Amino acid sequence: MQLTSAIRVTAPPAVGRLDDRRQRDLRLDFFRGAALFCIFIDHIPGNLLTWATLHNIAFCDAAEVFIFISGFAAAMVYGRALTQRGVLFATAQIYRRVWQLYVAHVFIFVVFIAEVSYTVSAVNNPIYNDELRVGDFLEQPHIAILQALLLRFQPNFLNILPLYIVLLGIFPAILIGLRRHRRLVLAASLLLYGVSVGRGWTVPGYPDGETWFFNPLAWQLLFVIGALCGHSAAEGRPLLPQTPWLPRLATTVVLVAALISLSWGLHEAYEPIPALLLKSLWRFTIDKSNLAPLRLVNFLALAIAVIRVVPRHARFLRWRLVYPVILCGQHSLHVFCLSILLSVTGHFILGEFWPGLAGQLLVNLSGVALMIATAAVLGWYKNATASTRFIDPAPAPSGDP
Amino acid sequence: MSAAPRCGGLLLLALTLALPLLKAAAQPQAPSAACAAPADLLQSETTLPGLAPILAGHGSLTVVAIGGASTLGAAAGDPDRAFPHRLQEILRRRFPTLSVTVLNKAIPHQSAEEMVARFATDVLPFQPDLVLWETGTTDAVRGVDLDTFAMTLQDGVDQLRRRHVAVLLIDLQYARVTESVIEFEPYLDALHQFADANDVALFRRFEIMQLWSENGAFDLHDVPKAARAAQAAQLYGCLAERLADVIVGASR
Numbered sequence: 001m002q003l004t005s006a007i008r009v010t011a012p013p014a015v016g017r018l019d020d021r022r023q024r025d026l027r028l029d030f031f032r033g034a035a036l037f038c039i040f041i042d043h044i045p046g047n048l049l050t051w052a053t054l055h056n057i058a059f060c061d062a063a064e065v066f067i068f069i070s071g072f073a074a075a076m077v078y079g080r081a082l083t084q085r086g087v088l089f090a091t092a093q094i095y096r097r098v099w100q101l102y103v104a105h106v107f108i109f110v111v112f113i114a115e116v117s118y119t120v121s122a123v124n125n126p127i128y129n130d131e132l133r134v135g136d137f138l139e140q141p142h143i144a145i146l147q148a149l150l151l152r153f154q155p156n157f158l159n160i161l162p163l164y165i166v167l168l169g170i171f172p173a174i175l176i177g178l179r180r181h182r183r184l185v186l187a188a189s190l191l192l193y194g195v196s197v198g199r200g201w202t203v204p205g206y207p208d209g210e211t212w213f214f215n216p217l218a219w220q221l222l223f224v225i226g227a228l229c230g231h232s233a234a235e236g237r238p239l240l241p242q243t244p245w246l247p248r249l250a251t252t253v254v255l256v257a258a259l260i261s262l263s264w265g266l267h268e269a270y271e272p273i274p275a276l277l278l279k280s281l282w283r284f285t286i287d288k289s290n291l292a293p294l295r296l297v298n299f300l301a302l303a304i305a306v307i308r309v310v311p312r313h314a315r316f317l318r319w320r321l322v323y324p325v326i327l328c329g330q331h332s333l334h335v336f337c338l339s340i341l342l343s344v345t346g347h348f349i350l351g352e353f354w355p356g357l358a359g360q361l362l363v364n365l366s367g368v369a370l371m372i373a374t375a376a377v378l379g380w381y382k383n384a385t386a387s388t389r390f391i392d393p394a395p396a397p398s399g400d401p
Numbered sequence: 402m403s404a405a406p407r408c409g410g411l412l413l414l415a416l417t418l419a420l421p422l423l424k425a426a427a428q429p430q431a432p433s434a435a436c437a438a439p440a441d442l443l444q445s446e447t448t449l450p451g452l453a454p455i456l457a458g459h460g461s462l463t464v465v466a467i468g469g470a471s472t473l474g475a476a477a478g479d480p481d482r483a484f485p486h487r488l489q490e491i492l493r494r495r496f497p498t499l500s501v502t503v504l505n506k507a508i509p510h511q512s513a514e515e516m517v518a519r520f521a522t523d524v525l526p527f528q529p530d531l532v533l534w535e536t537g538t539t540d541a542v543r544g545v546d547l548d549t550f551a552m553t554l555q556d557g558v559d560q561l562r563r564r565h566v567a568v569l570l571i572d573l574q575y576a577r578v579t580e581s582v583i584e585f586e587p588y589l590d591a592l593h594q595f596a597d598a599n600d601v602a603l604f605r606r607f608e609i610m611q612l613w614s615e616n617g618a619f620d621l622h623d624v625p626k627a628a629r630a631a632q633a634a635q636l637y638g639c640l641a642e643r644l645a646d647v648i649v650g651a652s653r
Binding site for chain 2: 045046128154155157202205207210213215267268270275278279282283287288289290292
């Protein structure tokens with residue numbers, strides 16, 4: 001997948017209809033790449049650039065974009081595997097990916113341990129020690145590590161990959177369901193979301209009494225919706241009625257949400273600016289853990305509006321300046337893991353060495369540059385290996401679903 | 402991370418034992434201009450209307466501070482150096498005709514939910530005029546569900562308001578290095594949005610401490626061991642000064 005797409009990015013697109021469906025939709029790569037940049041930027045506390053991320057002009061943020069696109073891409077890639085080579089093969093492929101994600105999670109955990117060990121000794125100040133207990137799990141490393149391997153212990157930054165792992169883990173069932181009866185899958189997913197949120201169902205974490213920050217019982221809905229869209233796109237069966245009012249409604253929702261959300265951010269920074277409708281809406285936006293309803297509505301409206309505003313072969317997707325973003329989106333797992341490490345390191349640099357604007361500029365720019373450079377190397381390597389084994393039209397699937 | 406009051410206890414014990422030493426080193430200093438904060442961090446549209454007549458009168462003012470480790474103030478080595486007690490001193494100085502009592506009802510490592518559960522025993526029986534509720538840190542450390550956190554704030558504030566008790570929320574401590582290990586921002590945002598949406602007075606401790614950290618008023622990281630308790634005492638004194646500003650400002 002990746003292999004073919006990487007070549008096609010440089011080659012002009014074929015326009016044939018069938019080919020159109022088989023070809024990777026660059027919009028997916030672009031928006032996933034943009035989401036990765038947002039995640040990197042949002043994860044550095046106090047970063048001024050967060051004013052420029054989605055979070056600031058919508059109730060939802062890059063996490064929704066990432067999960068939705070992951071569902072979409074997974075349905076395209078593994079859906080094709082299912083059609084061409086059967087259930088068993090597709091399942092094996094999905095689980096290969098789950099394993100990769102798991103290894104990545106464990107790797108980031110190890111880096112996190114290093115960071116915490118350092119922090120505990122650096123911040124040996126009783127003002128914080130007694131309050132934060134950052135060192136707690138270092139007192140019981142045998143249990144903490146075991147709990148991390150079981151995905152129950154999810155310190156900061158380590159909460160989105162476990163969600164993704166669980167969602168992909170159940171993906172074979174979703175995929176088979178989508179082929180049989182796509183509306184039924186959506187109904188079941190909606191029901192699970194409704195009941196979990198209504199009843200307060202959560203997934204237990206570690207230490208006891210804690211829960212997963214991203215509740216998979218709620219977030220599965222967005223992944224399933226993404227998969228449903230990806231499946232429909234692959235099959236060429238449009239999901240939504242082709243009416244002109246729907247994109248219009250969606251665009252209105254997006255603009256209104258942007259205005260409200262921006263006013264909240266500005267109000268927080270400067271009180272005389274009124275926070276529009278904060279009193280009535282905040283309850284429906286605050287709950288990121290359970291994919292709060294307004295976050296979901298805002299994201300779906302955004303998706304519909306973007307599909308309308310940005311056509312599949314939009315010109316800007318071929319711009320040189322945009323290519324690095326697409327590249328990052330095509331290597332999302334690697335770039336995502338790297339971005340987490342970069343956020344942690346960047347924050348550390350800001351705190352210890354260069355606080356202030358110059359430091360922020362340096363951290364943001366070098367972080368983004370490193371993400372792009374990594375994606376470029378990965379892309380180059382894929383191309384290089386592709387040209388050495390020239391005839392292999394049934395490629396090892398991966399890409400970045 | 403919740404299951405370690407044991408260590409808090411040990412720390413407290415160690416500090417108590419070291420107290421005579423610390424006392425010599427840690428005379429609470431008069432707050433300097435260094436711990437000033439700009440007016441926009443201290444002013445708010447939200448008011449504490451019930452307090453105005455009390456502050457203007459000659460009666461008594463009872464304040465209960467409920468919170469966690471930073472309210473308890475063990476880091477300063479002496480409960481008298483924690484911010485609630487310092488606040489009591491400051492308010493008594495500013496309102497000499499008023500009989501001011503600030504009670505410290507802090508227990509470290511409690512989530513907002515656990516604090517609300519204590520309202521009935523630790524807060525309401527004292528019939529306070531004002532409750533200072535310092536919360537959010539443990540919820541962030543434990544990664545408590547944001548919705549649970551927000552709804553708990555609502556529940557707690559509603560309980561106090563039903564009994565006509567004024568309430569002022571105190572947000573999280575700023576910690577430069579631990580920020581990268583613990584995700585504070587969602588909880589800070591939730592707390593601020595909740596306060597905004599419900600017209601609850603708020604003490605912006607996080608931003609104020611961040612300001613002090615950035616302008617060099619307090620270097621909270623590279624502190625020699627012997628100076629730490631003194632510094633904590635100074636920090637709590639400064640926070641109490643600004644907190645008094647906010648309370649008095651909001652009562653007008």
